[in-house]
Amino acid sequence: xxxxxxxxxxxxxxxxxxxxxxxxxxxxxxxxxxxxxxxxxxxxxxxxxxxxxxxxxxxxxxxxxxxxxxxxxxxxxxxxxxxxxxxxxxxxxxxxxxxxxxxxxxxxxxxxxxxxxxxxxxxxxxxxxxxxxxxxxxxxxxxxxxxxxxxxxxxxxxxxxxxxxxxxxxxxxxxxxxxxxxxxxxxxxxxxxxxxxxxxxxxxxxxxxxxxxxxxxxxxxxxxxxxxxxxxxxxxxxxxxxxxxxxxxxxxxxxxxxxxxxxxxxxxxxxxxxxxxxxxxxxxxxxxxxxxxxxxxxxxxxxxxxxxxxxxxxxxxxxxxxxxxxxxxxxxxx
Amino acid sequence: xxxxxxxxxxxxxxxxxxxxxxxxxxxxxxxxxxxxxxxxxxxxxxxxxxxxxxxxxxxxxxxxxxxxxxxxxxxxxxxxxxxxxxxxxxxxxxxxxxxxxxxxxxxxxxxxxxxxxxxxxxxxxxxxxxxxxxxxxxxxxxxxxxxxxxxxxxxxxxxxxxxxxxxxxxxxxxxxxxxxxxxxxxxxxxxxxxxxxxxxxxxxxxxxxxxxxxxxxxxxxxxxxxxxxxxxxxxxxxxxxxxxxxxxxxxxxxxxxxxxxxxxxxxxxxxxxxxxxxxxxxxxxxxxxxxxxxxxxxxxxxxxxxxxxxxxxxxxxxxxxxxxxxxxxxxxxxx
Numbered sequence: 001x002x003x004x005x006x007x008x009x010x011x012x013x014x015x016x017x018x019x020x021x022x023x024x025x026x027x028x029x030x031x032x033x034x035x036x037x038x039x040x041x042x043x044x045x046x047x048x049x050x051x052x053x054x055x056x057x058x059x060x061x062x063x064x065x066x067x068x069x070x071x072x073x074x075x076x077x078x079x080x081x082x083x084x085x086x087x088x089x090x091x092x093x094x095x096x097x098x099x100x101x102x103x104x105x106x107x108x109x110x111x112x113x114x115x116x117x118x119x120x121x122x123x124x125x126x127x128x129x130x131x132x133x134x135x136x137x138x139x140x141x142x143x144x145x146x147x148x149x150x151x152x153x154x155x156x157x158x159x160x161x162x163x164x165x166x167x168x169x170x171x172x173x174x175x176x177x178x179x180x181x182x183x184x185x186x187x188x189x190x191x192x193x194x195x196x197x198x199x200x201x202x203x204x205x206x207x208x209x210x211x212x213x214x215x216x217x218x219x220x221x222x223x224x225x226x227x228x229x230x231x232x233x234x235x236x237x238x239x240x241x242x243x244x245x246x247x248x249x250x251x252x253x254x255x256x257x258x259x260x261x262x263x264x265x266x267x268x269x270x271x272x273x274x275x276x277x278x279x280x281x282x283x284x285x286x287x288x289x290x291x292x293x294x295x296x297x298x299x300x301x302x303x304x305x306x307x308x309x310x311x312x313x314x315x316x317x318x319x320x321x322x323x324x325x326x327x328x329x330x331x332x333x334x
Numbered sequence: 335x336x337x338x339x340x341x342x343x344x345x346x347x348x349x350x351x352x353x354x355x356x357x358x359x360x361x362x363x364x365x366x367x368x369x370x371x372x373x374x375x376x377x378x379x380x381x382x383x384x385x386x387x388x389x390x391x392x393x394x395x396x397x398x399x400x401x402x403x404x405x406x407x408x409x410x411x412x413x414x415x416x417x418x419x420x421x422x423x424x425x426x427x428x429x430x431x432x433x434x435x436x437x438x439x440x441x442x443x444x445x446x447x448x449x450x451x452x453x454x455x456x457x458x459x460x461x462x463x464x465x466x467x468x469x470x471x472x473x474x475x476x477x478x479x480x481x482x483x484x485x486x487x488x489x490x491x492x493x494x495x496x497x498x499x500x501x502x503x504x505x506x507x508x509x510x511x512x513x514x515x516x517x518x519x520x521x522x523x524x525x526x527x528x529x530x531x532x533x534x535x536x537x538x539x540x541x542x543x544x545x546x547x548x549x550x551x552x553x554x555x556x557x558x559x560x561x562x563x564x565x566x567x568x569x570x571x572x573x574x575x576x577x578x579x580x581x582x583x584x585x586x587x588x589x590x591x592x593x594x595x596x597x598x599x600x601x602x603x604x605x606x607x608x609x610x611x612x613x614x615x616x617x618x619x620x621x622x623x624x625x626x627x628x629x630x631x632x633x634x635x636x637x638x639x640x641x642x643x644x645x646x647x648x649x650x651x652x653x654x655x656x657x658x659x660x661x662x663x664x665x666x667x668x669x
Contacts, residue, residue, distance in 0.1 A: 015503060015506050015510060016510075018507040019507050019510045022507060022511050023515065026511070026515055026516060026520075027519065160651065160654045161651060163650075164650040164654055165643075165647055166599050166602040166619075166646060166647075166650075168605075168619070168622050168623070169602075169639075169643045169646075169647075172622070172629065180629075180630075276603060276606065276607070279606075279607075290514075291514065294514065306510075309510065310510035313509070313510045314506075
């Protein structure tokens with residue numbers, strides 16, 4: 001088991017490396033370092049200030065491979081020295097020690113940015129995740145209980161209908177209804193201030209739960225139905241255990257193991273927040289941080305978010321495997 | 335490009351697109367598995383109804399895709415059908431006789447079943463026009479991502495070892511990069527447009543399919559018929575195309591239908607994030623996005639949001655229902 005974890009972590013290193021390489025490529029395709037400097041420093045910047053800005057951040061170095069402008073073929077073969085001096089290698093060695101640096105635009109340390117962004121993100125995604133899980137499991141169990149009845153059929157149809165509404169329409173309608181018709185919830189914004197924070201959270205959380213409900217209920221229903229077909233359920237029924245008890249004790253317990261295993265991969269991602277919801281409601285979470293960094297553009301922020309995001313993603317995958325092995329002793333990790 | 339502006343060339347491209355999708359579907363609908371499924375599908379009336387709605391949308395979208403010769407700008411079959419509908423100068427409510435403005439309610443040139451948008455264009459026509467955008471995003475992206483996903487998925491599952499490692503590495507890497515960064519970057523390089531958007535979505539979209547096909551291929555290669563084929567000395571290429579491909583094709587069709595609905599939904603989100611359909615191209619996402627400011631007006635301009643959202647909902651709902659019917663027809667054990 002321990003060897004397995006070590007191997008998986010080692011396997012993750014080239015993936016993170018590849019992700020960062022791709023990010024470098026994609027980002028500098030959007031914006032060259034020069035254009036970025038000019039945008040941050042304003043139109044009045046002299047070439048000198050631009051150059052010092054670039055130099056201080058290491059952007060005057062070649063990005064991935066040295067530019068081929070004046071190089072002959074012989075220089076290519078001697079790439080090793082200048083290769084080590086590229087921006088990519090420079091930044092990667094820095095990130096490897098989790099030194100995130102600071103924002104290119106505001107100069108704020110990135111640790112601060114992520115620390116202040118993580119809480120609003122988690123305040124939205126964590127309650128939404130837990131609430132969504134509970135509501136979906138409740139509905140799914142009920143539909144399994146009344147399976148193949150007219151109500152079950154109607155439920156399935158409603159779930160598909162819920163899945164077919166675009167997130168934008170949920171948000172627009174929710175905002176319009178809650179804020180303009182009920183006149184109670186704020187339609188936009190976020191304020192961390194004790195209990196009144198709750199007011200800002202309710203609508204986004206409710207929207208995430210409702211928009212995810214259809215897909216989750218259907219998934220969980222299928223999961224529980226599969227459990228219903230197992231032999232041990234038949235035995236329990238034959239033994240005289242009531243239908244409701246079978247459902248709540250046997251099916252729920254065993255189904256839950258599968259379910260948690262499936263959901264665990266998304267746990268680390270909760271901290272990254274929900275990009276569209278945060279952007280729409282003006283919540284200063286990590287989803288919003290990444291989105292505005294792509295638009296700004298602020299390379300340091302994009303780079304660090306992608307780096308942390310890919311580590312979280314791979315962490316989630318390893319967690320899933322461990323969960324499987326833990327839940328089902330027949331699975332051996334090696 | 336000059337060639338791309340040619341009428342016949344554009345229409346030929348449309349036909350090629352249809353032919354590609356049709357050939358994908360026809361190649362999938364061969365074999366015993368399909369016959370058993372289609373007899374089950376024929377008894378599924380909800381599924382048939384959903385399929386009819388999808389065909390209707392494809393028909394409307396095609397009318398906007400076929401171009402007609404014209405002296406002034408773009409002119410399509412749909413324009414020809416809707417020439418009788420007059421152009422207004424501003425918002426008009428559904429079936430109103432006067433323009434939708436408090437200060438100066440001028441009489442309109444005609445009545446509009448679903449009102450008009452801010453530029454005075456008929457909302458119903460715009461909604462129908464946007465069907466083309468949805469079909470292009472869904473169809474073109476599918477043409478791009480399905481071959482990549484199927485090929486890499488089968489190769490990973492069949493050859494195993496380093497090929498599997500390499501392909502898994504490839505899709506883990508792509509899955510770890512935030513999709514929005516990928517989309518924005520690709521659209522920046524290639525320029526905004528429906529074609530480039532499909533390419534961008536195709537590059538990120540094959541991961542899920544490849545994963546699915548890899549898993550199924552791994553399962554299939556354990557089965558005796560593959561061992562038998564190998565023992566008889568059949569080449570890898572033949573085993574892949576003759577034996578493996580037909581046995582994973584039903585998954586591809588299901589994924590195509592359900593993925594199509596996902597792509598139509600994604601287009602709506604991309605419009606909000608500012609990387610959606612280019613200006614001047616009618617799209618449901620664009621209409622929904624524009625309606626945000628319309629809802630805060632007093633009195634509320636609700637018809638643009640309602641029409642676009644309803645059309646989008648109907649198409650996605652039908653695709654989801656039909657995809658579900660397909661899945662049940664192919665795998666009757668699951669309900």
